[in-house]
Amino acid sequence: MSLFTPEQIKEMGEMWASDLFTPEERIAAISDLSLEERLAGANPAEVISYLKPKLKLSEILAGLSVSEIEELEKQLKQLKRQG
Known part of the structure; x- marks a missing residue:
């Protein structure tokens, strides 16, 4: 049984990622991922808002x-x- 909720684990990962990697390193890591991997776990409403014309x-x-x-x-x- 986990001591943390999934949301808490996600927040900790984001916090640690921002401390461990520079923005350039994060971009380099993400650029190697496929589209499916980048969108995995994303909120569909947020993804759709990026696809709407500006x-x-x-x-x-x-x-x-x-x-x-x-x-x-x-x-x-x-x-x-x-x-």
Whole structure:
């Protein structure tokens, strides 16, 4: 039986890691891991928030060509009819 909760063990590991390794050493260690290994144990809500675009809709649309915007309009009209 453990004397510590999983959360306490995680906090201790983070504390020790920050004392034992420089930021450069941590980056080097993490860069060798696969994506699955890096995301293991991560909170899904936090991961999704990193994947969401940081641009406003107007900024996203400003980068599109006229034909791309017309295609989007066509798709939106189709979705509106279906829904």
